[in-house]
Amino acid sequence: MISCKHLKFYYKTKLIIDDISLKFERGCLYGIIGPNGSGKTTLLKLMIGILKKNFGDIYVDEINLQKFSIRDVAKRLALVNQTNYIEFDFKVSEIIKMGRYASISRFSNETREDKKIVNDVIEQFKLTNLKNRIFNTLSGGEQQKVIIARAIAQKARILMLDEPTSHLDINYQLEFMNLFRNYVNKGVIVIVVLHDLNIAAQYCDKIILMNHGKIVDFGETLNVLTKQNIQKTYGIDAVIKKNIFTNSLYITPLKINKLVYKNIKNQKKLKKIHVICGGGLGSEILINIKDYEVSVGIISILDDDYTLAKELEYTIISESPFSSISKKSRLELENKLFNADHIILANIPFGNGNLPNLKILGSIDRNIIIFEKDPIDKRDYTGGLATKIYKKLKGKDNVRTVFSIKELFKILQINQD
Amino acid sequence: MKNFNQMDMRNLMKNIESKKSLYFLFIFLFVPLLLFSIIFATCIGSVYINFEKIWGILLENIGFNVEKIWSDGEENIIIYLRLPRVLLAVVVGATLAISGVIAQGLFRNPIVDPYIIGISSSASFGTALCIVLGLSGLLSIFTLPIVSFLFSCLAIIIIYNLSKTRYHLSMSVLLLSGIAISFFFSAFTSFILYFTEEHSHFILIYLMGSFWGANWAEFSILFLLFLNGFTILLFYSRDLNAMVLGDSTAQSIGVNVENSKRIMLVLMTLLSSTTVAFCGSIGFVGLMIPHLMRILIGNDNKRLLIFSTFGGSILLVWADLIARTIVTPLELPVGILTSLLGGPFFIYLIIKKKKSGEFL
Numbered sequence: 001m002i003s004c005k006h007l008k009f010y011y012k013t014k015l016i017i018d019d020i021s022l023k024f025e026r027g028c029l030y031g032i033i034g035p036n037g038s039g040k041t042t043l044l045k046l047m048i049g050i051l052k053k054n055f056g057d058i059y060v061d062e063i064n065l066q067k068f069s070i071r072d073v074a075k076r077l078a079l080v081n082q083t084n085y086i087e088f089d090f091k092v093s094e095i096i097k098m099g100r101y102a103s104i105s106r107f108s109n110e111t112r113e114d115k116k117i118v119n120d121v122i123e124q125f126k127l128t129n130l131k132n133r134i135f136n137t138l139s140g141g142e143q144q145k146v147i148i149a150r151a152i153a154q155k156a157r158i159l160m161l162d163e164p165t166s167h168l169d170i171n172y173q174l175e176f177m178n179l180f181r182n183y184v185n186k187g188v189i190v191i192v193v194l195h196d197l198n199i200a201a202q203y204c205d206k207i208i209l210m211n212h213g214k215i216v217d218f219g220e221t222l223n224v225l226t227k228q229n230i231q232k233t234y235g236i237d238a239v240i241k242k243n244i245f246t247n248s249l250y251i252t253p254l255k256i257n258k259l260v261y262k263n264i265k266n267q268k269k270l271k272k273i274h275v276i277c278g279g280g281l282g283s284e285i286l287i288n289i290k291d292y293e294v295s296v297g298i299i300s301i302l303d304d305d306y307t308l309a310k311e312l313e314y315t316i317i318s319e320s321p322f323s324s325i326s327k328k329s330r331l332e333l334e335n336k337l338f339n340a341d342h343i344i345l346a347n348i349p350f351g352n353g354n355l356p357n358l359k360i361l362g363s364i365d366r367n368i369i370i371f372e373k374d375p376i377d378k379r380d381y382t383g384g385l386a387t388k389i390y391k392k393l394k395g396k397d398n399v400r401t402v403f404s405i406k407e408l409f410k411i412l413q414i415n416q417d
Numbered sequence: 418m419k420n421f422n423q424m425d426m427r428n429l430m431k432n433i434e435s436k437k438s439l440y441f442l443f444i445f446l447f448v449p450l451l452l453f454s455i456i457f458a459t460c461i462g463s464v465y466i467n468f469e470k471i472w473g474i475l476l477e478n479i480g481f482n483v484e485k486i487w488s489d490g491e492e493n494i495i496i497y498l499r500l501p502r503v504l505l506a507v508v509v510g511a512t513l514a515i516s517g518v519i520a521q522g523l524f525r526n527p528i529v530d531p532y533i534i535g536i537s538s539s540a541s542f543g544t545a546l547c548i549v550l551g552l553s554g555l556l557s558i559f560t561l562p563i564v565s566f567l568f569s570c571l572a573i574i575i576i577y578n579l580s581k582t583r584y585h586l587s588m589s590v591l592l593l594s595g596i597a598i599s600f601f602f603s604a605f606t607s608f609i610l611y612f613t614e615e616h617s618h619f620i621l622i623y624l625m626g627s628f629w630g631a632n633w634a635e636f637s638i639l640f641l642l643f644l645n646g647f648t649i650l651l652f653y654s655r656d657l658n659a660m661v662l663g664d665s666t667a668q669s670i671g672v673n674v675e676n677s678k679r680i681m682l683v684l685m686t687l688l689s690s691t692t693v694a695f696c697g698s699i700g701f702v703g704l705m706i707p708h709l710m711r712i713l714i715g716n717d718n719k720r721l722l723i724f725s726t727f728g729g730s731i732l733l734v735w736a737d738l739i740a741r742t743i744v745t746p747l748e749l750p751v752g753i754l755t756s757l758l759g760g761p762f763f764i765y766l767i768i769k770k771k772k773s774g775e776f777l
Contacts, residue, residue, distance in 0.1 A: 050665045074671030081666050087525040088661050088716040098659050102671025106652045154670060 001025055002047065002077070002158050002189065007056035009039075009046055009213075016042050018213040020056075024158070029184045030191040031204030031221075035234055039213040040193045041082065044160050048077045060158070074102035078156035082163050084147045086135055092146050093131040096121060099153030118153055125149040141172040148176065158189045166195055177203040201225050201249040209233055225249050227311075237290070239311050254287055254312075273412070274336050276357050277346035280304035284405055285346060285371070286312060289412065295336045298329050298357055325356045333360060342412065343368045349379035350386035358389050368399040371408055439714065447727040451507070454734040458503045459495065461738060463745060466491050466499075502631040506737040506751075507730040508639045509628070509692045510702060514729025515647060516689040517703030518710075518721045519681050522657035524588050527711065528766060530703030531689040534595025535572045538602040540693035543568030545609050545620045558634045562694040569690035572598050573682065585664055586678050626697035626752025628737050635695045646688050647726065653677055654718035661716075699752045701759025702729055708766065 002024045009017035017039050024030055032040045045051040047058055049065055058065040060076050068076070078099075086095075099121075100114045110118075122131050125145055130138065135146060144164060151159060159180075165173040177199060180190045184205075194200045200207060200221070207224040209216040211233040217224045230238045230251065237254040270293040275282055277296065282305045286296070296309040297317025309316050317332050319325055337343060343366055350358060361368060370393070380386045394401055402408045459471055470487040474495050477483045516531040531537075543564045547553045553560050576598055580590035606624070610617045622629070656677040659667040668674045689703070706728040707721060714720050733751070736758070740749040 045665060048669055050668050070668060070673045071671040074669060077669070079666070079669035081663060081669075084662070084666070086661050088527065088711070090658075090661060090716055094658075094717065095662075098662065098670055101655060101659055104655075106655065150670070 001062070002058070002060050004047060004058045005056055007043075007046060007058070008054050009042060009051065010054050016213050017046060017053075020213075020215055022208065022215070022218065024189050024191060026157075026187050026189055027184060028189065028205045029180055029203060030189070030206050030208065031200040032191065032193045032208045032210060033195070033197060033200050034210035034216070038210040038233075040210055041162050042213075043210070044079065044162055044191070044193065048079050048160060049073055050079075071102045074154060074156070076156050077158045077160065078151040078154040080147055080151045080159075080161040080164055082166075084143060089134045089136060091131070092127060092133055092135055092138070093118070093122065095135050095146055096127075096131075096150050096153050099150040102154060117155065121149050121153045125152075141168050144168060144172070144176075148179075152183075157187070158191070159183060160191045162193045163195060164192060165199065173199060197225065197230070197251045198249075201251060202243075202246055222249065225251065237312065271341040272336075272339060273342045273344060274340040275344045275346065276348070276354075276361075277305045277344075278303050278348050278354060280308075281348050282346040283308050285344060285408070286314070288409065292412075295340070297336070298325055298333055298354070300353075322353075324353070330356065330360070333357070337361070337364045337366060340366050342366075344408070345370045347371050347373040347379075349381060350390075351381045355382055355386060355389075358386060358393070362389060362393055362396075365398055368393070368396075369408060369411060370394060370399060370401045371405070372401050372403055439720065442714070443724070443727075447724065447731075451727050451731050451734075454731050455503055455507065458506075458734050458738045459499050461742060462494070462499055464491070464494065466495060471495055497632070501633050501636050502628050502737070503734060505628050505631040505636045505639065505696070506733040508636060508643050509696055509699065510706075510729035510731070510733030511726040512639060512643045512646070512688045512692050512729075513699065513702040513733075514706040514725035515643075515650060515722050516685045517707040517729075518718060518725050519650060519657070519685045520703065521707055522660065522718055523678060523681055523685070524592055525661060526592075527708060528704065528763070529592070530701070531685050532698060532700065532703065533599070534576060534591060535597075535599035535602060536569045536686055536689050537693050537698035538599045538606065539568045539572035540565035540690040541624055541698055542602040542606045542609075544623065544694055544697075545606050548620055548623075549609055549613050549616050558632075558638075562638065562691045565694035566687060566690045568602075569686050569693075572602065573686045577682070586675060622750055623697045624752075625750035626699035626755070627740070627748070627750040628696055629748060629750075631696075639691060639695060642688060642691055646684050647722065650681070650684060650722055651719060653681055654722055657681070657718040658716075697750070697752060699733070700756045701762070702732060702755055705755075705759055705762050706732060 003022060005021045007017055007020040008015070020043065032043065034040055042051060046053050060068070065073065097110070097118050100110055100118060104110050104114060122128055127146065127149060130142060135143060138146065148164060165176055180192060181203060184190050192204070204221050206219060207221050208218045209224050209229055216233050217229050225240060227238060227240055230236065239252045239254065240249055243250040272295070273289055273292045274295045275285055277285065278299055286305065286308055290312060295315040295317065296305065299306050299316065299318055300321045301318045302321045306316060306318060317329050317336065319329055337360065343361070343364065345361065345368065348354070376387050376390045393399055400411070402411065456468060460466055460468060470491060473483045473486060474492050478496060520529050520531045521527050544561050547561060547564045556563060576591055576594045579594040580587045610620060656672045659670055659672045660674065664674050692699070706725050710721050710724045710728055714724055736754045737751045740751040740754050743749060
């Protein structure tokens with residue numbers, strides 16, 4: 001077991017780790033996630049004693065880390081660093097053998113047991129064919145494998161890895177994560193710094209979410225990987241769903257959110273946009289107008305655009321599927337339309353169900369932008385009725401027609417990056 | 418092309434690096450070669466003295482009763498001139514070579530040697546200063562080594578403090594500040610040379626590095642130093658291996674990196690500054706020998722230390738032999754010879770690295 005209490009670390013005068021207290025227990029795979037520069041690597045290096053903390057205490061098996069010599073620490077904790085460049089040519093077996101250094105006295109050679117451990121690890125990692133090769137001539141994935149094997153050869157009960165799967169292909173990622181899972185099952189504590197949230201969600205039992213040297217959240221993966229947490233730390237909107245194949249969460253980030261956006265939303269009076277869309281055809285517009293106060297509708301609750309608008313926390317005027325538009329919804333829509341700064345009509349097909357949306361637009365004097373990708377007669381399923389209303393609408397003074405999404409954003413002054 | 422080279426190297430190393438063939442190489446190549454070099458170099462000189470005579474002289478001096486087949490003059494040449502000189506070359510070669518191994522390991526750079534961080538130029542300056550001020554006899558034979566060691570220490574202390582941060586010892590800063598210090602001391606030495614006419618020739622020859630005037634006392638001091646340094650370094654060779662993984666990884670596998678760095682830095686300074694004190698700065702041995710051994714036996718530092726010892730000895734014995742015989746009755750400073758060898762060797766390294774695509 002390893003724990004830290006009120007850990008603080010300054011680099012010059014900058015606070016890198018700000019009062020962190022954590023406890024890691026056996027039988028758990030821990031993931032540390034957080035944006036670059038949030039202090040994940042520093043935390044690992046502090047816990048293994050490579051960096052000297054300014055305040056706080058670290059305990060390994062209830063004993064203060066300071067009481068251990070460097071060799072004693074190496075028998076209990078193993079670390080895989082982020083970068084593993086080696087200047088000189090060393091053979092794979094020589095590198096793995098270095099994992100035993102802590103157990104061998106300076107004045108003696110490795111024992112038979114050390115040799116056995118090294119050989120076992122080489123076999124276990126399927127490195128037998130590579131063991132006489134020079135480390136620097138291996139591929140990135142193979143090198144990482146050797147480095148992890150070296151850490152395993154330390155036979156430490158606590159294994160810490162700093163982004164072990166970054167810049168590796170998917171096969172290696174899964175292989176390594178499964179490997180860590182096996183070691184956890186054998187009673188090793190594994191702590192992994194990860195950048196891939198989905199890998200973290202799939203494999204980790206508990207997640208530590210860090211930002212600015214602090215712990216944002218710590219606990220079960222399900223409770224930590226929430227929309228709010230991700231929004232708070234990474235400043236992005238994400239859709240989080242359960243993956244039906246793996247039964248773990250999967251996270252789909254949406255377009256980058258400007259970090260200041262929340263504040264602006266609270267302080268300034270935002271421009272209001274109403275979007276008439278449906279059938280998933282409005283998604284491109286919806287994702288890019290997060291800086292506005294957006295309302296959507298009238299839309300069926302089975303519609304893809306409905307799901308998206310809900311994720312983006314927009315105001316939605318909705319109806320049950322296959323039912324006609326109620327008076328209440330109609331009044332609500334009129335209210336939104338009268339107050340909107342911009343009204344956007346997406347490139348949607350019209351049927352009898354959503355025809356009222358179009359009809360209402362005719363009586364509105366606000367700014368209307370029609371986004372027309374395909375000519376109206378191709379998406380008219382009302383026998384010409386919609387085309388008639390649409391063409392009349394296009395002729396009005398307050399209506400502008402755009403033919404590309406770029407043009408639309410130009411009018412709305414959105415930088416699409 | 419690169420792949421081909423790597424395959425070649427790998428096969429070569431596979432063959433050589435099995436333990437048995439290493440012992441074979443050691444016993445049947447390096448040890449006899451060194452013995453032969455010593456004997457050969459002792460025989461050759463302004464007068465040729467054959468092996469039988471040398472053997473007799475040696476036996477008699479240890480206390481055996483042998484039939485005297487040599488003249489007193491020959492005995493004097495062997496005992497007071499040639500033997501100490503050859504043996505000094507042996508031990509200086511060994512010392513420089515292991516200092517080179519340590520420097521390359523510490524700086525994680527295969528093309529540095531201990532001189533690069535100003536050890537030789539500060540020691541040279543100290544020695545030159547001593548000679549000019551007429552203090553070289555102050556503590557008899559120990560004066561020059563002590564003074565040059567002190568000056569090297571001064572340089573190392575400055576460099577060390579410059580490159581020390583709260584967290585670790587930055588080897589790149591050490592290298593940079595070492596180069597700066599090196600130039601600084603060289604300037605002072607040039608200054609002395611420029612203004613002291615009577616000593617300048619002597620100092621100049623000394624600076625070029627030679628075994629001229631070698632004696633048993635110098636040999637004994639250096640030999641003892643070498644023996645101790647070598648033994649300690651053997652125990653630290655593992656730390657040097659681990660350090661190739663980077664400081665933090667090395668520490669995570671149980672190596673007290675900062676401590677080891679300090680110990681090895683001090684030993685390296687002590688060893689190479691003493692050789693400078695006795696024989697001036699003999700360049701490139703510390704660079705060439707470790708590098709050649711790397712190609713031959715791989716990069717394990719323990720083996721490197723052992724094999725470099727022999728490599729360095731053999732090289733300097735031959736270099737000195739050539740230096741003192743090539744333009745008889747004159748004598749070349751041996752440093753000129755090693756630099757003559759070293760320059761092209763360095764260029765060879767650069768070309769080789771360029772071909773293998775390391776400089777892109």
